[in-house]
Amino acid sequence: MANISSRNSKPYRTYIFNVHGVTNMSIASAIKEYLESKDGVYSAEISSDMKTLVANLMQNTYPWEVEEMAAEIGYAVQEARSPLFSIGGILEPVLLAITAIATIISFAGTSMNLLTGPAAEILGMFIIFICGYPVHKKAISALLDRKISLDILVSVAVISPLFYSYGVMEPVYYASGIIIFVVLSASIFKRSVQDRYEQMDFFLPSVALSVTDGKEAWINAEDINPGDVVTVKSGYRIPVDGTVDDGEGTLVTVIGGDNEKVRKGVRVNAGDILLEGDVTVKAAKKAIDSVLRPAADAFREARKPREFNKGYPKSVERVLLFVSLFGSIFVYFFFNSTVSAVAILLVATPLAMFIAWPVSIVTGKLAASNAGADFSSHGSIERMSLADTVVISGIESLVNKSTVSDVIPVQGYTENDMKSAIAAYGGDENDPLVKAAREYASGVAPSEEYSLKSLAEASRVVQIPADSHKRANALENEGKLVRYALKGREFMGIVAFDLEVSEETKKAVESLGKDKAKAKEVVLISRNPAGLSEVIGRKAGITNIKSRMDDRERLELVKKMVENKKEVVVVSKRGDLTRFAGNSGSVVIGNAMPGFEGLDDARCDSFAVVPGLISLAKKSLKRANEGLNFGFYFNTFAVIAASLGVIDIQIASLMIITSVVVVATNSMRSYFISLK
Template sequence: MVHRIHDILSGLYMTILAGLFLLLDGIPHLIEEFGGQSPFQNIFPFEPSWVTVIICGFPLVYLSIRRIVYNKGISKISSALLISMAMFAAVAIGDIFAAGEVAFIMALGALLEESTTERAKKGLKKLISLAPVKGRKIQDNKEIMISVESIQSGDYLRILPGETIPVDGRIINGETTVDQSIMTGESIPVDKTIDDDVFGGTINCFGAIDIIATKVGEDSSIKKMIQLIRNAEQKQAPIQRIADTVASRLVPIALMIACIGYLVTGNIIVGVTVLVVFCPCALVLATPTAVMAAIGQATKHGVIIKSGEILETMGKVDTMAFDKTGTLTRGQLSVQSILVVDTDYSEVDILQLAASAEAKSEHPIGKAIVSHAIHQDLEILATTSFTMSVGRGIIAVINGVTLYCGHERFLEEHNIIVDERVQQNVNTYRSEGKVSIIIADKDHIIGIIALSDTMRRDTADMLSAVSSLAMKTVLLTGDSKETATYIGKKAGISEIHAELLPGEKVSIIEELQGKHHKVCMVGDGINDAPAMKTADVSIAMGSIGSDIAIETADIALMSEDLNKIPYIKRLSDATIRTIKFSIALSMAINCIAIILSLLEVLTPTTGALVHNVGSCLVVLIAARLYDRKFI
């Protein structure tokens, strides 16, 4: 019952009503405060501010008593307790308007804080509203509408145009375009076809598709995002915990200064004014409002930050370490060039023969060559014989001709001469981070196909932006030195480490930390998880990364947009600057107000105005983080 009354009185409409009564009482009080004669004296049978004291004061007293009862240690002493004491002190000296003013502006500050928090939670609320409740299951060639909770991994589902995809899955039939902005922050819908993955909670824009469910219930992407954001909102940043502790300890200091002020001046109003202006409300509000606004801003752009502590730590990061494959590069081999050695063959001939020979191979190199040939609309010729030597090469017979595809040692083992010109080309490709496949018949080499893992389109721009933020960049990869050096230099990375095992990545991060660097590790795979766990902050490529990497990471990117990485750093820096500025501002206002109170310049009425303007300013400054442009 009491809690229900608290909720009603602290609501928007009751606060507005309290403000109207305060205004009715405020005009004559302010006129008198500055030496004038109010024409409105004795109009009311009682002071209208009493209504304000009751409406806004009850929630304050309730909150302070509740914290004394339930909180532990120093946290029992709260800003609500100090304001309650100031309110009662103002009532005791007969300044009902000052008591109402203190309570009202505190209520107004609470509403501003709640408004900021609600705006920051807008991304989460949108996620929750988009979480589907039903799905269209295909069973015995019939469509059955069932609850999302009933869908199991392996179920076949049909999604019609305009419907929300109920769970994560893989398309097995149909083509469409999916609006997945709520998950990835991508503004443009993404085309999807057979074997493409889709996320639960995203919207099927056009064609009907059939999917097989892969992740359901709490394992689905949208459920994980909702839980991650909820967890982030509940975790305090260290700077927030410090602010709360300082605020609690300021209460006895305020009481002491108020008592001293009263004893020195002999004026009880001085003591009451000190209580009014000393409240550390702005100090308490500075961090949570800024953190909530920043987390909300990040969620809006498809970035999940798991706690306020991560934001604070990210603001101190001076070194960014990157995995290569799947992070800076696409993680997929593709044909980069075809070199003709025997002029009796063209590039098309060499590609067609190599693809036909590799058609039965399961090796990624073979698959990449076949995929490239199919993309070029080349016919894959039949083979009458196929032999594979793992890690070395393959032998295939096509139209009676025996073809060899592999590296130079493999060809030499079959008495095929690798001349100096071919070896030089192979060495050049290797220095560029490319893999070379030499194609030969029984007598001689006819061509070379060079493949490589291609760099993401936005890698160079992202690294340039990171460097411009005065951060060191480090590449940590298990690839060869040649490949790592080529990619690292092309991308503009300042320090390169290659041929690393997962444990060696950890050692390098620990070495950097030993030199007093704050390290952020960006990765996408299982092998990156130990290094990500060791780093001060870790970022996972959410849409393509492994579940282990995402669970380990402090921050998850829900799209492949690497430009979100410098965005996170800029957002973190701005959040820390905002918090520090707000704390400094609140402390400065408090100090000035205390001095003016002791000098009897401020009264409880004007002191409440000065002090609580600071609280409102802090909330408004934090709220700006939500809409600022960092990308």
């Protein structure tokens, strides 16, 4: 731990960050402890609601360094990019409001002849150069980078009323204000739904805690070799794949998101979160070879910017810029028409194209939220709009209701003993299995002595008798989910759950199969035995079922689909490795896995709305492309009309407003779409 007292005489600066993946105080304490161990951090504190981090930094430390420090131990700490949470984000809405007020004053003053002379000029300069600063900044950057950009055309259009107002002595600066207002609005819409993360493998720690002769020291995870032992404290992520060498604790597993008690000999994976307790872990492999590393690489690749259909050729931007500038110069010098020259520049401004994309995406996000679902970002909607294959990872995603059907204790135990194990079955309170367990064991208090585990979890603790194993297989072939009851390290018996698939879920699967606009193929991949997987799959109406697939096999299957040019959306309960594969979008039913919040493309409460989410994503992109096409044809017609002198500056301003309203109204049609 760094010596804080030695820094007391030095000044520090305060920064506020958004934190993601913080689910309880042990994680918050881990982040705080690690940041304060760094010399550049004076102090750190995570808010009580675990949404923001307040860090006091020394003068020679920068905010991006805090982001990197937190990522080192496996957590995303990044300044928010939404309009209300960063310095740039706060300024944009304020500047938008100021622009609106200044534009209204300019228009009203000019129309009523109340604002003339120096007062009109001062207000005009303010609109063009202060309100328009973000516009001009982008244009200058494009020029310095030698790029042909529509930002250049917008900047020229914003400045053009200045030339007209001085030449003709009629202040029309409100035309500049209209353009600036629309551009800033589009920018705010876009910022509010853009992707949240840049460093996509932050959930893999790059450092580990080594204890030698009682002294703690942080080392690079890549320097750990098989057989080395590292310490993991409460709230930290496991740095390498390996086995627990000493200690006990409660772990949240990366694969599956289950809470699991761990002790000596239990296998753990890099990225797992130790919620309680302290353990030492003996590395089984190098950090670069961890189970999650291929998934992190695939996830990063999937989130790279892609060329989506923008509705018009890229060359249009270049052509529009040159035609507008040439046309404006031509009519000014050959026809001596200042009005037409300025009108060309105004109507050539592609505001309809600027607004089409962000408004459509924001509208799609709002429409999803009306149905209790959520898209994470514009990239999420874009990825899901391409879907032609839906992969359902795990039968849990299809099950809506469950009941305890069979309770079979082994000799020496009673049904009451089994109830104690069933009462201890933990997890999300909305999980059908948890609800069924609570109902069956009503009145029995949960105890840490008892547990109800899957076969894989139980086999790590105790050997399952052959006759119980055989009975469990028979129940699974009937389509029942089996769990194993334990008292400490003693096997008590088996519990079977009847699983139900709702009519809504069946209709959702049927709609995916029938409506090729939503998806061409539906695949169920499951860790469960063939009998159970096939029964649940048939109940839901799925014919393509692949069972007994471990985590690597499921990940590889989805990656292979992507390599075969399929556009995949993975649907899973709480999320798992398969959502990180290739180009896949992802939908999580219920709560996200602890430590992975916000990494999914969409979240909903039931599989029934998944087809609607995919359809909404496709319609949002369709509306955006319609707006882009409309903008292109509007600009083409308007430039010709302005060149012929049919349009003056007042009409040009009205046409701009009309085009933006048309595109925005068309985009907002998606808001009224039902997801079911």
